[in-house]
Amino acid sequence: MNNFTYYNPTKVYFGRDTIKNIGRELRENGIRKVMLVCGRQSIFSTGVYDRVSASLVGWHVDFIRFSGIQANPILSKVQEGIKLARQQEVDAVLAVGGGSVFDSAKVIAAGVKYDGDVWDLFTGQARIEEALPIFGVLTLSATGSEMNGNAVITKADENKKWGIGSRHLYPRVSIIDPEFQSTLSARDTVNGAVDILSHVFELYFDGSKNVELMQEYSEAIIRTVMKYIKILLADPDDYEARAQIAWAATLALNNSNGTGRRGGDWASHDIEHSVSAFYNVAHGAGLAVVTPAWMRYVYQEDLETFARFAEKIFNITTGTQEEKALQAIEQLIKFFQEIGAPVTLKELGVQYEDLEKMAENAVQQRSLGRLKKLQKEDVLTIYKMAYK
Amino acid sequence: MNNFTYYNPTKVYFGRDTIKNIGRELRENGIRKVMLVCGRQSIFSTGVYDRVSASLVGWHVDFIRFSGIQANPILSKVQEGIKLARQQEVDAVLAVGGGSVFDSAKVIAAGVKYDGDVWDLFTGQARIEEALPIFGVLTLSATGSEMNGNAVITKADENKKWGIGSRHLYPRVSIIDPEFQSTLSARDTVNGAVDILSHVFELYFDGSKNVELMQEYSEAIIRTVMKYIKILLADPDDYEARAQIAWAATLALNNSNGTGRRGGDWASHDIEHSVSAFYNVAHGAGLAVVTPAWMRYVYQEDLETFARFAEKIFNITTGTQEEKALQAIEQLIKFFQEIGAPVTLKELGVQYEDLEKMAENAVQQRSLGRLKKLQKEDVLTIYKMAYK
Incomplete structure (x- = not known):
């Protein structure tokens, strides 16, 4: 087991009717004015927005709305948010939505406190030294962003979907009410489940030795998600199934499952990011395609773990x-097919002639993978294996 | 799944050569003078004390020593510590030892900030409103005290071994270096393993429904501890086995495995506490005796989970x-026998004629159990089942 430091200060409220706590938490944290970051539509139709705003009003927390965050959130939108947060002199950001909203809110929180272009924090030209306090109400369980210090943003003009991590980006408080996820489409639900599984795979298959307990934890999450996603597809209103998957999503990527490991592989994520950057496909859909292809390319590096x-x-x-x-x-591919996830790049609408530049793009930030280091040619081979 | 709030702000350093971080952490937390709480001997012979004091000196943190904490730590000793901490005007307490030392340090930290008798905090006559900051270096993995807000203290004159919990009692920083546990006796190692297993059993068998992921996590811990304790008994120097058990101990009782449950059963712990209070047996040894007897008494309440x-x-x-x-x-009893744990009260030296007053004592604070509520007569029956 490798040495590690574990520290996760996010306070999580989980369960039915927990959104009402957000106003009090902001107030108790000394927040007087917050920027509510959200998407376009769903939180308004599900009643989440009404609950959040009622709690804020009830606790006398002023707020301004910054809406319109989309899947695969883009840098220009984040930059707009930073500008607004500064103009309005907010004390904190409040993400209300899924992983894209949380990630955008985090980058806005860091960007407000950084004088230069926020993209510098992604390129390594500058470090995150501080950030506005971050709070969140989660409406789609998948990315784990609600209880970690990571964020992924796409710089659209350069097809760069890159990530950052910092201890300053942990939400102070995240609220997860699985009940509000019952209106998610089957597609969003499935994509979320694939994303969770993929996070576990990245850790499970990173080649770490002597991490028995964490491998057991990983298998626990995998079995739980594979079981309950099928229940949810049969009955989207099954609260208990939503709850299992929601908590699994958080635990999959809140660092606990990463303790003692080598740090995760993350090649599948990076390879997928390049797909999403070019074709704007859902991250989970891209992962369902890329992950098994990656596995077939690398499994011989750790036969024991794959067996x-x-x-x-x-x-x-x-x-x-x-x-x-x-x-x-x-069997994994078969499972993805059973739950309606795509399993080839062709299904995602990817053009074969784009594979080369996608591979080039994927290795732009750094070489990929830990179990097996991957260069451009490796990535290209994986794309080809995933194509049809 | 029940609603829950999860918040665990303890920062954990885990692994070889991590004790050196303690001075810096104290300094960065603004601590100038700390009371080092410890036991009688082992930390001096293993070199832990030297490492801790070198780190404190190196980071210019003054410290005074309060030594002599024993297993089943007693109230009068804690009161002595509170007095010393006040006289010396320390800013924080630093536990260096096992669970007894951590628990004593926590109660000292709370007691310093409470004007009345610290036992009031146990009887419910007063609440813990604040505490000195708590730091720790763990030398025996068992109780999980290094990453939770609980403490258990014995009031010897009344044979009361009672517990308290508060968000103010989470250590700010805990350091776990499994290497320093290689000198533990086989008995201490086994008692620790039984304690860990027992914590998981208390949660696993509390009758909660719809906690699939947490049941899986529990099984992961149980299998891991049962596997690695046997490896450790064959080779006490096996670092990887120590590390698995050490991290399992922390995760077993840092609230993560309790999420969504009914709160745990805890009858076996309470029933054992009365044994320890009368006979000063090691907590783990008492649990190995009491737990299977409790299981035989209650298993029909939740056949599904026992199966x-x-x-x-x-x-x-x-x-x-x-x-x-x-x-x-x-099989569990057989396993306990295989690892050299006692399995009858007789082996612990308990007198049959004391069972009645032990049962009376056990239910003094409250009725016991959640899966099945236990009154004095139930506890007496369990003691009798556990006797020979």
């Missing part, structure tokens, strides 16, 4: 380690 | 739920 995965997740107990590994990857 | 336990932990797949449950309890 273990086969046993613990798919009950594959016969055959050589290699046979088990390959069977498990096929 | 699940049989399947997931002992691979018992045939028979009725009841048969599985009973087999699993027998």
Whole structure:
């Protein structure tokens, strides 16, 4: 087990009728004026916005609205938010939405406190030294952004979908009411589940040794998500299934499952980011396509873990380690198909002739992967394996 | 799943050579003078004390020593610590030792800030409104005190071993270096493992519904501890086994595994506390005796979970739920015997004629249990079942 430091100061309210706590929490944290960051539509139709604003009004917290955040949130929108937050002199940002909204709110919070162009924080030209306090009400469980210090933003003109992380970007308080996720489309629900699974895979398959307990935790999340996503597809209103998946999403990426590891692989995420950057596909959809292809490309680097995965997740107990590994990857693809996730780049509308520049783009920030270091040619091969 | 609030602000350093961080952390937290709370001997012989004091000196943090904390720490000693902390006007307490030292340090930290008798905080006559900042260096993984807000103290003259919990009692920083646990005796190591398992059992068997992910996490901890304790008994210097058990101990009782549950059962702990209060046996030893007896007394209240336990932990797949449950309890006793833990009260030196007053004592603070509410007669029956 590697040495680690674990620190996660986010306070989480989880469950039914918990949104009402947001006003009090802001007030108790000394916030007088907050910028409410949100998307375009859903929080208004589901009643989430009404609950949040009622709580803010009830606790005498002023707020301004910054709406219109989209999936794969873009830098120019974040820059607009930073400008508004400065003009309005808000004390904090409040994300109300899914991972894209949380990520945008985080980058706005950091950007307000940084004098230069906020993109400098992504390129490494500057470090995040401070940020406005961040609060959140989550409406789509997937990214884990509600309880970590990470954010991903797309610089659209350069097709760069890049991430940052900082201890200053942990939300102080996040509220997760699974009940409000019952109106999500099957597609959003499935994409969320794939994203959660992918976060676990990135940690599980990073080649770490002596992390038995964390491998067990990972398998616990994988089995739970695979079980409950099917229940949810049959009955989107099943609160208990929503709750299991929602809490799994948070635990998958709140650092707890990363303790003692090498830091995760993250190649599948980076390879997917390049797909999303070019084609604006949903992150979860892209991951369902990319992850099994990545697995087929790298499984020989850690046959033991892939064979273990086969046993613990798919009950594959016969055959050589290699046979088990390959069977498990096929089973995973089959599972993605069963829940209606895409499994080829072609299904996502990707043009074969774009694969080369997508691969070039993917390795632009750095070389990828930990289990196996990937250069452009590796990524291109994975794209080709994922194509049809 | 029940609603819950999760908040755990303790920062944990885990791994080899991490003790050196303590001085810097105290300094960065603005601490100028700290009371180092410790036991009698082991931290001096293992070199832990030297490392801690070197780090404090290096970072110019003054400290005074308050040593002599024993297993099943007692109120009068804590009161002495409170007096000393006040006289010396320390800014914080630093626990260096195992769970008893952490618990004593926590109660000292709360007691310094409370004008009356610190026992009032246990009886409910007063609430913990504040506490000195608490820091810790852990040398025996078992109680989980390093990452939670709980403490247990014994009022010896009344045979009361009672607990308190408060958000003010979370350590700000805890350091866990498993390497320094290699000198622990087999007995201490085993008692620690039993304590960890018992914490998980208290949560796992509390009758909660719809907590699939947390049941999976619980099973992960149980399997991990049962596997690595045997490795440790064969080779006490196996760092990786120490590390697995150490992190399992923290995760077993840092609230994460409690999320969404009914709050845990805790009857076995309370029943054991009365044994320890009368006979000063090690908490883990008492739990190895009491827990299976409690299970035999209550298993019919939740056959499904006991049968699940049989399947997931002992691979018992045939028979009725009841048969599985009973087999699993027998297997657990067998496991305790294999690792050298006591399994009868007689082995602990308990006199049969004391059972009655022990039972009376156990229910003094409140009625026990959640899966099944236990009154004095129930506890007496459990003691009798555990006797020989």
